[in-house]
Amino acid sequence: MASIRELHQQLVSKARSATEITTAALETVNKLEPQLKSFLTITPEQALAQAKQVDAKIAAGEDISLLAGIPIGIKDNLCTKGIRTTCGSQILNNFLPPYESTVTTKLAAAGAVMVGKTNLDEFAMGSSTENSAYQVTANPWDTTRVPGGSSGGSAAAVAADECVVALGSDTGGSIRQPASFCGVVGLKPTYGLVSRFGLVAYASSLDQIGPFGRTVEDAAILLQAVAGYDPQDSTSLDVKIPDYTKSLIPDLKGKRVGVIKETFGEGLDQVVAEAVETAIQQLKELGAEIQEISCPRFRYGLPTYYVIAPSEASANLARYDGVKYGYRAEDAESLMSMYTQTRAQGFGAEVKRRIMIGTYALSSGYYDAYYLKAQKVRTLIKQDFEAAFESVDLLVSPTSPTTSFKAGEKTSDPISMYLSDLMTIPVNLAGLPGLSLPCGFDAQGLPIGLQIIGNVLREDQVLQTAYAYEQATDWHQQSPKVCA
Amino acid sequence: MIEREEVLKVANLARLELTTDEESQFTTQLGDILDYFEQLSELDVTGVEPTTRAIDVSNVTRMDQQQTCEDRDRILAGAPEQDGDFFRVPQIMAED
Numbered sequence: 001m002a003s004i005r006e007l008h009q010q011l012v013s014k015a016r017s018a019t020e021i022t023t024a025a026l027e028t029v030n031k032l033e034p035q036l037k038s039f040l041t042i043t044p045e046q047a048l049a050q051a052k053q054v055d056a057k058i059a060a061g062e063d064i065s066l067l068a069g070i071p072i073g074i075k076d077n078l079c080t081k082g083i084r085t086t087c088g089s090q091i092l093n094n095f096l097p098p099y100e101s102t103v104t105t106k107l108a109a110a111g112a113v114m115v116g117k118t119n120l121d122e123f124a125m126g127s128s129t130e131n132s133a134y135q136v137t138a139n140p141w142d143t144t145r146v147p148g149g150s151s152g153g154s155a156a157a158v159a160a161d162e163c164v165v166a167l168g169s170d171t172g173g174s175i176r177q178p179a180s181f182c183g184v185v186g187l188k189p190t191y192g193l194v195s196r197f198g199l200v201a202y203a204s205s206l207d208q209i210g211p212f213g214r215t216v217e218d219a220a221i222l223l224q225a226v227a228g229y230d231p232q233d234s235t236s237l238d239v240k241i242p243d244y245t246k247s248l249i250p251d252l253k254g255k256r257v258g259v260i261k262e263t264f265g266e267g268l269d270q271v272v273a274e275a276v277e278t279a280i281q282q283l284k285e286l287g288a289e290i291q292e293i294s295c296p297r298f299r300y301g302l303p304t305y306y307v308i309a310p311s312e313a314s315a316n317l318a319r320y321d322g323v324k325y326g327y328r329a330e331d332a333e334s335l336m337s338m339y340t341q342t343r344a345q346g347f348g349a350e351v352k353r354r355i356m357i358g359t360y361a362l363s364s365g366y367y368d369a370y371y372l373k374a375q376k377v378r379t380l381i382k383q384d385f386e387a388a389f390e391s392v393d394l395l396v397s398p399t400s401p402t403t404s405f406k407a408g409e410k411t412s413d414p415i416s417m418y419l420s421d422l423m424t425i426p427v428n429l430a431g432l433p434g435l436s437l438p439c440g441f442d443a444q445g446l447p448i449g450l451q452i453i454g455n456v457l458r459e460d461q462v463l464q465t466a467y468a469y470e471q472a473t474d475w476h477q478q479s480p481k482v483c484a
Numbered sequence: 485m486i487e488r489e490e491v492l493k494v495a496n497l498a499r500l501e502l503t504t505d506e507e508s509q510f511t512t513q514l515g516d517i518l519d520y521f522e523q524l525s526e527l528d529v530t531g532v533e534p535t536t537r538a539i540d541v542s543n544v545t546r547m548d549q550q551q552t553c554e555d556r557d558r559i560l561a562g563a564p565e566q567d568g569d570f571f572r573v574p575q576i577m578a579e580d
Contacts, residue, residue: 096562098555191538205537234544235537303521314498321499323571328564335576340501352500356491356510357517359498370521375534377524382535414513415520431538456539 004070004164004218011058011069018054018069022047022113025071029115029162035143035482037135038157039116040076041084047071050113057111066221068111073157073166076117077124078209079198080104087200088122088132088150091320091327091346101198102233103167103209103226110225115163118153122348123317124174124202126150127420130411131350138407139181140480141446145404148178148420151212155182158212160482165222166212171203172305173400173424175210176436180399180449183438183480185219185466186212188424190457191431192237194223195230201316203309204235206428215476216437216467220244223459239457247460250471252286257465258293258392263423265299268401275440275448276398279469283396286468293392295384300377301426306418307361307374308429313351314358320346353414382430389455394465397423399436399449423451433459437466438475447475486515 002010010016026044033039054069074080077087079097086092104114121131129137129152137152139145140160147156151168155178158166168175170188179186187210194209201207211222224245229238259280264273284290322328322342329345332338347355361370388395400420410417427434432453439450450469454462470476491511495502502510553559565572 096558098558098562192541231546235539235541237539237541297527300524300527303524306517307521307524318499322564323573324559325562326564332574334578335574336499337501338574339499343499344501344503347500349506352502352506353510353513355498355500356494356514360486360490360494360514360518363494363497372534373524373529375536376529376532377527378535379532380527380529382538415516429535429538 002164003215004066004221007070007164008066011064014058018051018113019048021069022051022071022115025115025163032160032162032482035138036140036156036160036162037137038118038153038160038162039073040086040088040119040134040153042116043083043114046083047113047115050108050111054111054113065110067107067225070112070165071115071163072107072112073116073118073154073163074104074114075120075151075154075166075168077120077169077200078104078167079200080117083117085117086134088120088134089346089348089351090133091342093327095326099198102195102230104198106226112225118151118157118166120153121150122351123200123313124150124169124171125313125350125354127173127177127417128410129153130407131348133348136407139404140482141183142404142444143482144406145446146181146407148181148404150174152178154212155179155184155186158182158184158214159480164213165218167209167222167226168212169199169207169209170428171206171309172428173421175212176424176434176449176451177400177421179212179436180447181404183447183475183478184212184214185216185435185437186210187219187223187435187459187462188427188433189223189227189459190237190433192235193227193457193459195228195233195236197230197232203312204316205312206309216463216470217245217248220248220463242460244460244463247464248467249464250468252283252288252465252468255288255394255465256392257283257288257290258388258395259290260298260395260397261292261294262296262298263397267419267422268398269403271442272398272401272403272448276450279439279450280396282472283465283469286472291392293388293395295388295426297377297380297384298426301381301429302418302422304374304377304381304429305425306357307370308378310354310358311361311371312358314355314362317351317355350414378429381426385430385432393455393461395453397451397453399423399451403442403446403448427453432456433462435462435466437470439473440475486511486518
């Protein structure tokens with residue numbers, strides 16, 4: 001498995017052309033897709049056309065960016081002009097966006113080669129990618145298990161080498177939890193670091209776009225390419241973006257790392273606890289000063305999230321009314337029945353459940369008891385993090401309480417599925433950057449993830465810690481079964 | 485706990501037509517989820533300001549400049565039904 005830098009070297013030294021690299025990626029996609037189902041749409045023509053342009057640049061002696069000619073997967077909730085964007089939903093089954101998202105515009109300008117649009121839980125609501133209206137993506141380490149979610153397609157595609165890197169989105173853990181389940185690196189940046197223009201909205205106060213890679217460096221390179229202010233996103237932060245690759249130093253001397261005590265409680269698999277504890281020991285050996293940190297309100301993150309996210313979703317998803325784009329129910333007799341039937345037929349069970357919860361929480365008489373209350377608890381959770389960052393530079397925890405579960409195992413019990421995001425959700429509520437990287441395997445050979453959380457806009461420190469740990473371990477060099 | 489009547493009221497607000505199965509399923513599941521939210525009442529939030537956004541940016545403005553929409557035809561073509569320059573929808577008013 002080649003990294004971005006290795007492929008870039010091959011390209012500039014003319015050992016391999018972008019067309020050859022793209023062709024090889026598309027061959028892997030074609031070979032693995034019948035089993036994996038990571039992609040909802042494969043775009044070979046556009047990919048080869050883009051590769052050809054990169055090759056022309058190289059032939060003309062022009063400089064190319066690190067991402068030029070690199071095969072990449074894009075989560076199918078990011079709008080790609082003229083290329084079907086479904087969000088994993090029937091309600092957008094024929095949607096051809098009339099515009100391009102900022103992140104994919106930036107990637108195209110950098111010469112990155114999109115091989116396709118990756119599968120996701122419908123409207124990014126879920127933790128297993130089983131809520132996709134189209135297909136169930138398999139975990140490359142064990143195809144009877146889920147890749148996590150909601151960015152399960154992106155995580156599986158990167159793990160199985162169908163593409164080198166991929167973009168996902170993370171509202172409550174949708175990048176980090178699948179990264180953990182698939183044994184890759186996944187980073188949710190600070191809220192506002194990456195423009196969301198062209199990202200189909202789920203919960204607007206929480207959504208953020210971020211990278212997947214097989215190594216920390218690959219993820220850092222992709223983050224570099226998409227981060228930055230965008231006037232088209234009013235939540236975008238107008239800040240100077242550092243050179244993230246400069247923070248990739250394998251040394252943690254003097255770094256103060258806090259272990260969130262509350263994440264080592266009930267419901268955590270023993271094997272996950274042990275792997276993460278060993279990883280923390282290793283951070284110490286690399287020079288980090290370890291201390292235990294208490295975030296007493298951490299555990300309220302989950303119920304807080306399941307008030308806030310569905311509330312915002314119920315408002316965001318009101319736009320799917322069968323009028324301007326997407327699916328419309330046939331033969332409705334009136335406008336009202338067209339709305340209710342379109343939405344009944346177009347949305348899946350989990351999306352309906354969250355729209356119902358959100359509508360209830362925002363409805364007259366309940367707003368104060370649910371949404372406002374949750375926003376106040378959100379303040380308390382944020383305060384716990386602020387207090388923690390007064391005494392440490394970084395926080396660590398397991399990414400998810402368990403390793404990947406079997407497909408179908410949790411689909412009938414929404415709350416047990418929600419628990420999968422117990423440790424990632426508070427990070428979104430506070431808007432902080434969080435990364436998951438591989439830190440071991442369980443007895444079945446399934447990957448375990450370590451979550452590293454940084455202070456606001458301290459992606460550099462998160463990446464440095466992850467890089468130092470990665471360089472000292474070899475988890476990222478293992479390949480999933482499906483590639484054998 | 486949530487009553488079936490309330491589920492139907494919420495479904496109407498959300499513009500969702502529910503099947504009989506969904507009605508009973510949502511009555512149980514929404515009840516469970518609302519019970520789960522109850523743990524939030526363990527916390528005293530008196531005097532706590534709500535957080536509406538993790539990292540707040542305010543007064544985001546831009547120049548009020550007119551821009552041409554290049555893709556009018558493409559946007560109209562994406563609609564389920566259109567009529568000239570308009571999106572077409574089923575009958576809005578009933579006869580009686």
